[in-house]
Amino acid sequence: MGVQSPADWPILVIAVIGSILLxxxxxxVLNRVGRKWALAQHLVEHCTWPAFTVAAVVAFNLVFGPGMLGDSASxxxxxGSIERxxxxxxxxxxTWLIIQATYALTDVVLDRLVLVEGERNRRARRIMTQIALVRRIAAAVIIVVALGAMLFSFPQVRALGAGLLASAGIAGAVVGIAAQPTIGNVLAGLQLAFSDAxxxxxxxxxxxxxxRIEELTLTYVVLRLWDExxxxxxxxxxxxxxxxxxxxxxxxxxxVVYLRVDWSVPVPxxxxxLYEFLQGNPLWDQKDWTLQVTDVLANGLVELRALMSAADSPSSWDLKxxxxxFLVNYVRDNYPDALPRFRVETPETRVGLSWTRDRE
Incomplete structure (x- = not known):
């Protein structure tokens, strides 16, 4: 029940200020509790301004009455327009507060999943992807419902409801054809998230x-490349x-690292x-490694392949x-005769003469 006297404007101001102070x-309180309670911290981060807005608007709406501006028809x-x-x-x-509160609740789960490492990391990243997409869908649904509530708060729109429902089939078909690429992207996003692809x-x-996949939405994917x-x-x-x-x-x-060297290289x-070097390198995950001669090239060199495992792709790149x-320095410093070289046969070398003999 609204206040009916212009003299009650101070009450409205006090109500708004009081709600904001509350x-x-x-x-x-949540900021203090947030030092030990993650949800309180996220609520403060996401919901502060929406809560201020809701408190002020609701207090104003509850106290404001039709008679506060006067008794004339105008x-x-x-x-009445202000109330609408x-x-x-x-x-x-x-709506803003509900969406931000939803993001605060899901951020608590996402923060825990980010800390998961090892073999459980893959499952954690799958859940993170699904949560990110589901909360975007939830936000879109909440916004659509809110817009519908706004529209149906007008009597004229409610009166047109029957006519709109009668033509909903034709309008839906037209919109569906026009929005086919967008709908296809949305369905593709859901398929990627829930198929674990x-x-x-x-x-x-x-x-x-x-x-790396940096962002995965219902319509597009952002890939962060190695050079940022x-x-x-x-x-x-x-x-x-x-x-x-x-x-x-x-x-x-x-x-995998390939090294092309001369046949004289002592592979053992x-x-x-290499094994001694890997044991002292923190990027190696202490699991897989090998060094093999994988090919003899047409140019007279042999190909060595060093294979080792790492916990993730950035560590793999740095380890390679x-x-x-290490291999380049090791072969150069300890076995310089095994460095890549090309052999050329001349008439002198064919008959056993040294190609370095001085000619007079």
Whole structure:
């Protein structure tokens, strides 16, 4: 029941200020509790401004009455318009608060999943991807419901409801045809998230570009490339085109380094040195490693392949660089005769003469 006298404006101001102070008190309490309670911290981060807005608007809406602007027809008409606007703002503010509270609740779960490492990391990233998409869908649904509530708060819109429902079939078909690409992307996003084909932080190779999945929405995917560039692709791309996923079944990655050297290289010695180096390198996960002669090249060199495992793709890249540098230095410093060289046969060498003999 609204206040009916213009003299009651101070009561309205006091009510608004009091509601804001009440929210501020709650914020301070949650801020103090948030040092030990993660949910309180996220509520403060997400819900402070929405809560201030809801408190002020609701207090204003409860106290404001049609007679506060006067008793004339025009003043009452203006007051009615203000009440209608306040109703719309209230719906919008409450919707904002609900969405932000939903994000605060899910952030608590996401924070815990980020800390998961090892073999459980793949499952944690799958859940993170699904939560991120589901809360976007929930936010979109809440916004649509709020817009519907705003529209149906107008008597004219309610009167047109029957006519709109009668033409809903034709309108739905037209909208469906026009929005077919968007709807396809949304369905593709849901398919990727719940089929576990793609997850946040997955390492993928797309269009010959290597990077990590930084953001996965209902309509597009953001790939953070190794050089910090961003490649943005529609979600439907990943359902219609092949791509490499290096962390599909786990975050471990095998690193491979090739070395082309002369036949005189002592492979067992190089293998022992590599193993000793890996034991002292923190990037190696202490699991897989090997050094093999994998090919004899047409140019007279032999190909050595060093293979070792790492916990994830960034560690794999750094480990490959470290191993490559170590092998180059080791062969150069200890077995210089095994460095890559090309042999040329001349008439002199064919008959046993040295090609370095001085000619007079």
């Amino acid at each position: 929210v501020e008190l709650g914020r301070r 003043e009452r008409g203006l007051a 606007v306040l109703g719309l703002v209230t719906i919008g503010a409450v 793609l997850r946040l932080d997955d390492v993928v190779v797309v269009e010959e570009e290597w990077g 560039r961003r490649l943005v692709l529609p979600v439907s791309y990943f359902t219609q085109n092949p791509f490499e996923n290096w962390t599909r079944h786990g975050s471990r990655v095998l690193a 010695k190089v293998r022992e040195a 660089c470290d191993v490559r540098e």
